[in-house]
Amino acid sequence: MTNWFEDVAELTHKGQIKVPYTWSVGEVGSRFLVALRDQKRILGNRCGQCRTVFVPPRNRCGKCFGEIHEWIELGDEGIVTAHTIVRYNHPIQPTPTPFAYAIVKLDGADVGFIHIIKEDLGRLKNGVRVKARFSESRRGHILDIDSFTII
Amino acid sequence: MARRVAIVGTGQTYHRSQRLDVNGRELISEAVIRCLEDCEVSIKDVDAIVIGNMDHFESINYVDAWSVEGSGGHMKPIMKVTTGGTTGTSVAIAAYYHVASGLFDRVLAIGWEKNSESDTSAAIITCSDPIWDRFSYAGAIPSLATEASAYMEQYGVTQEDAARVAVRERAHAGNNPYAHLRKPITIEDVMNSPMLAYPIKLLDVCPRTDGACAVVFAAEGVAEKIALTPAWIKSTSVRHSTTWFGDVDYNTGLVSLTRASKEAFEKTGIRESVEEIDVCELYLPYSYAGLKWIEAIGFCGPGEGPRFVSEGNTDMGGKLPVNPSGGVMSTNCIGATGLIRVAEAAIQIMGKAEKRQVPDVKTAFVTGFGGCWWSDAMVLGKKKPL
Amino acid sequence: MERIAIVGVGQTKYEARKRGEIFYDMVYEVTDKAMKDAGFTLGDIDNVITVSNDFWDGRTISCMAVQEVAGAHDKNVSTVEGDGSFGAFYGAMRVLGGFGTTLVVAHSKGSEGDSKVITNAMFDPIYHRPLGLDAISSSALQANVYMERSGVTEEEFAHVSVKNHANAKNNPYAQLPMELTVDDVMRSKRIADPLRLLDCSPVSDGAAAIIIANEERAGKALKPPIWIKGVAHCSDAYFLGDRDLGDPRSLRDASQRAYAMAGVSDPLHEIDIVELYDAFSYMEPLWLEGMGFCDAGQGGKMVERGITTVDGELPVNPSGGVLSAHPVLVAGLARIIEVTLQLRSEASARQIDGAKTGLAHGINGPCGQSHCVWILGKE
Numbered sequence: 016m017t018n019w020f021e022d023v024a025e026l027t028h029k030g031q032i033k034v035p036y037t038w039s040v041g042e043v044g045s046r047f048l049v050a051l052r053d054q055k056r057i058l059g060n061r062c063g064q065c066r067t068v069f070v071p072p073r074n075r076c077g078k079c080f081g082e083i084h085e086w087i088e089l090g091d092e093g094i095v096t097a098h099t100i101v102r103y104n105h106p107i108q109p110t111p112t113p114f115a116y117a118i119v120k121l122d123g124a125d126v127g128f129i130h131i132i133k134e135d136l137g138r139l140k141n142g143v144r145v146k147a148r149f150s151e152s153r154r155g156h157i158l159d160i161d162s163f164t165i166i
Numbered sequence: 167m168a169r170r171v172a173i174v175g176t177g178q179t180y181h182r183s184q185r186l187d188v189n190g191r192e193l194i195s196e197a198v199i200r201c202l203e204d205c206e207v208s209i210k211d212v213d214a215i216v217i218g219n220m221d222h223f224e225s226i227n228y229v230d231a232w233s234v235e236g237s238g239g240h241m242k243p244i245m246k247v248t249t250g251g252t253t254g255t256s257v258a259i260a261a262y263y264h265v266a267s268g269l270f271d272r273v274l275a276i277g278w279e280k281n282s283e284s285d286t287s288a289a290i291i292t293c294s295d296p297i298w299d300r301f302s303y304a305g306a307i308p309s310l311a312t313e314a315s316a317y318m319e320q321y322g323v324t325q326e327d328a329a330r331v332a333v334r335e336r337a338h339a340g341n342n343p344y345a346h347l348r349k350p351i352t353i354e355d356v357m358n359s360p361m362l363a364y365p366i367k368l369l370d371v372c373p374r375t376d377g378a379c380a381v382v383f384a385a386e387g388v389a390e391k392i393a394l395t396p397a398w399i400k401s402t403s404v405r406h407s408t409t410w411f412g413d414v415d416y417n418t419g420l421v422s423l424t425r426a427s428k429e430a431f432e433k434t435g436i437r438e439s440v441e442e443i444d445v446c447e448l449y450l451p452y453s454y455a456g457l458k459w460i461e462a463i464g465f466c467g468p469g470e471g472p473r474f475v476s477e478g479n480t481d482m483g484g485k486l487p488v489n490p491s492g493g494v495m496s497t498n499c500i501g502a503t504g505l506i507r508v509a510e511a512a513i514q515i516m517g518k519a520e521k522r523q524v525p526d527v528k529t530a531f532v533t534g535f536g537g538c539w540w541s542d543a544m545v546l547g548k549k550k551p552l
Numbered sequence: 553m554e555r556i557a558i559v560g561v562g563q564t565k566y567e568a569r570k571r572g573e574i575f576y577d578m579v580y581e582v583t584d585k586a587m588k589d590a591g592f593t594l595g596d597i598d599n600v601i602t603v604s605n606d607f608w609d610g611r612t613i614s615c616m617a618v619q620e621v622a623g624a625h626d627k628n629v630s631t632v633e634g635d636g637s638f639g640a641f642y643g644a645m646r647v648l649g650g651f652g653t654t655l656v657v658a659h660s661k662g663s664e665g666d667s668k669v670i671t672n673a674m675f676d677p678i679y680h681r682p683l684g685l686d687a688i689s690s691s692a693l694q695a696n697v698y699m700e701r702s703g704v705t706e707e708e709f710a711h712v713s714v715k716n717h718a719n720a721k722n723n724p725y726a727q728l729p730m731e732l733t734v735d736d737v738m739r740s741k742r743i744a745d746p747l748r749l750l751d752c753s754p755v756s757d758g759a760a761a762i763i764i765a766n767e768e769r770a771g772k773a774l775k776p777p778i779w780i781k782g783v784a785h786c787s788d789a790y791f792l793g794d795r796d797l798g799d800p801r802s803l804r805d806a807s808q809r810a811y812a813m814a815g816v817s818d819p820l821h822e823i824d825i826v827e828l829y830d831a832f833s834y835m836e837p838l839w840l841e842g843m844g845f846c847d848a849g850q851g852g853k854m855v856e857r858g859i860t861t862v863d864g865e866l867p868v869n870p871s872g873g874v875l876s877a878h879p880v881l882v883a884g885l886a887r888i889i890e891v892t893l894q895l896r897s898e899a900s901a902r903q904i905d906g907a908k909t910g911l912a913h914g915i916n917g918p919c920g921q922s923h924c925v926w927i928l929g930k931e
Binding site: 267 | 553554576605606607610611612613615616617618619620624625626627628629630631632633634638641642644645646648649650670671673674676677678784785786787788789790791801802805806916917918921922
């Protein structure tokens with residue numbers, strides 16, 4: 016068999032899976048996002064069994080598998096427990112690089128909350144205190160918190 | 167030597183066209199909790215989990231990872247199995263093998279879909295080969311319509327014959343509190359519904375549904391302690407051969423179903439299927455399947471489907487009731503659909519089907535359909551297999 | 553557990569871009585190779601498990617592309633969507649559950665999609681996806697936690713990259729054989745701190761297949777069987793903020809259960825070779841800790857002291873690892889294949905002398921949320 020494929024430009028077809036999505040936030044998640052939108056407050060909730068305070072709040076504790084009913088208002092400040100400064104650009108990112116992802120232990124929460132830090136990256140290290148900066152226009156979305164700023 | 171395996175508990179959501187009140191994980195947990203309550207098994211006693219759905223219906227990659235809070239999979243073995251429309255039956259069969267292998271005693275099978283979150287057609291279109299099939303045989307309806315029109319021509323079957331199946335499914339769904347579409351319909355309703363692709367009309371096809379189903383499979387020795395009447399898995403069989411829609415012979419019966427059924431029957435020694443099976447939960451995504459595919463299984467001869475159905479054999483109280491649950495045409499949360507068939511068959515054996523109960527079920531037969539004209543088959547029984 | 557074994561293996565060369573082969577061709581190639589390796593024909597394959605992912609393949613019901621070429625025509629078949637090590641585990645269950653043999657095959661063409669969009673889709677669509685997280689940036693967070701926790705350094709991560717790319721020079725299937733220095737790695741482009749370009753695995757195309765058999769059928773195979781002594785999987789919580797990213801506890805759980813099945817009580821002394829899923833350099837020391845080869849926080853030292861080189865006490869990734877070829881989904885199966893080849897003494901220039909027991913490992917989900925651990929043995 017002659018290897019004719021060596022001499023031709025291979026054919027490729029471009030495509031994209033174009034499906035619109037509408038994700039349900041659910042009752043518990045909606046309460047969290049509505050509080051961000053309308054009151055600029057960050058809510059968590061506490062598992063009645065293991066006492067873990069979750070943020071974002073859940074309807075059910077993954078570990079105990081029981082329903083969660085107790086709501087807690089968390090601070091809008093916290094401590095960075097992990098971070099990375101991102102150096103590559105991609106359209107999935109909400110802001111131009113360099114920016115940082117940080118896991119923030121919000122005051123009053125037992126789990127980390129992931130968000131972005133845009134400024135002052137030279138001062139960013141684990142252990143620094145950060146504060147949520149809310150967006151001017153809010154729509155009940157995780158980016159109603161524009162980012163966290165280093166205090 | 168494979169261990170014997172039985173279903174000991176089932177749980178479903180109340181299936182609806184749209185569940186805006188819950189996210190996907192929360193929907194899953196509703197079915198899981200209902201299932202665990204049904205068999206009084208604690209999540210702590212579940213040894214492993216198998217979950218399935220179709221990625222592009224919700225755009226969640228790695229659903230096994232994402233679902234952990236809803237499935238109860240926190241610090242447990244969890245695996246995702248997905249094969250298109252047959253996903254639910256594939257998940258059930260995977261849970262069966264988890265237990266049969268001897269490695270896990272209690273395994274939770276979960277199928278779910280939140281079809282309202284996407285454009286189902288836009289997503290299913292992408293199951294066709296991107297180079298060869300996507301522009302023509304895209305998604306489910308074109309190939310089904312091809313089969314239906316060939317079948318009508320071959321045997322003189324009418325649209326009214328098919329409508330009779332749609333009417334039956336909806337009548338049965340009225341007895342099932344979990345079913346999505348429960349309003350009775352008539353043959354006229356079906357005939358007057360909008361034409362989608364000749365001869366398929368809106369009421370000839372399944373809806374799209376938000377829902378989840380969970381089933382606990384347990385090993386011999388464990389199952390009997392959990393359930394009064396475990397539903398034993400007697401055989402499973404799968405045929406997922408074809409890759410391109412152009413390779414399917416639409417004039418023949420559903421070959422994959424014929425072969426899967428034959429294997430499932432042979433493994434359990436079923437010779438006279440109509441006599442020996444007490445109830446069926448068949449994956450019938452459209453009305454014509456309720457005629458032609460029962461021929462493929464061997465319940466009647468080629469072209470005899472319409473008469474077999476019109477004589478009432480497949481109705482509640484008939485010789486071989488088909489889909490007491492209302493079937494796929496009443497509820498179709500795709501990744502859960504096959505598993506609902508399995509769960510409903512188990513419920514019939516366990517005698518827990520309430521208003522939709524067929525009396526004295528000893529043997530139940532389940533099928534799955536999906537992909538490129540693929541089929542799955544399972545036989546469940548009240549008596550522990552030899 | 554009854555005795556079951558790996559009796560046939562096949563893999564493509566892993567490449568940045570397969571120019572001529574579609575999924576169908578790649579799966580045919582490795583199915584055929586695995587059957588020939590076992591001395592089996594199609595009739596000897598009792599059932600099939602395929603492994604694929606709809607996001608990576610750009611296709612709903614991605615398994616549809618490969619059923620026939622996987623030898624699944626008119627046979628029982630199913631599909632696991634996840635790493636090949638998980639697919640292989642289901643294949644093993646089906647042998648324990650009654651089939652004589654299972655063929656497991658995985659394929660992937662990373663070149664055809666956008667890995668950042670695809671891995672962004674594993675994050676929660678409400679809370680995390682809009683932030684733009686993907687496999688690289690989330691892993692960078694894990695690496696940061698790990699460093700903070702245990703004092704492991706970027707240089708120690710760089711040692712992993714140097715070692716594994718050098719190992720790849722002896723593996724004809726690897727994509728990125730490279731002669732590097734720690735300095736080269738440290739000077740490579742910053743991607744997401746602390747990860748640099750040479751800390752990250754490439755995008756790859758390729759396929760792999762194995763055949764698992766029960767004892768009776770294993771006796772009919774051409775090559776000596778490599779026995780499956782233990783296998784287990786486990787998932788941690790999903791939300792990264794809920795997890796202690798510096799403590800791979802689901803890996804610890806899976807490892808301990810796999811060791812218990814295999815009767816391994818002292819892994820460092822009883823296991824001769826490890827093939828683990830090093831999608832990023834930091835994963836190798838972190839996973840070694842989770843597997844119990846050293847105490848928490850000691851993984852970096854283990855690497856730096858040369859314990860994990862091909863001449864060391866515990867050779868890790870003699871194949872070059874995932875850093876040297878990362879066909880997603882296939883990669884875990886490739887780990888199982890490498891251990892099989894090593895235990896058969898068929899690993900040519902990279903052969904670890906006297907290897908009798910090996911560990912192969914795969915991961916699923918962000919930052920190694922879910923792990924699958926295999927213990928394979930010659931006897």
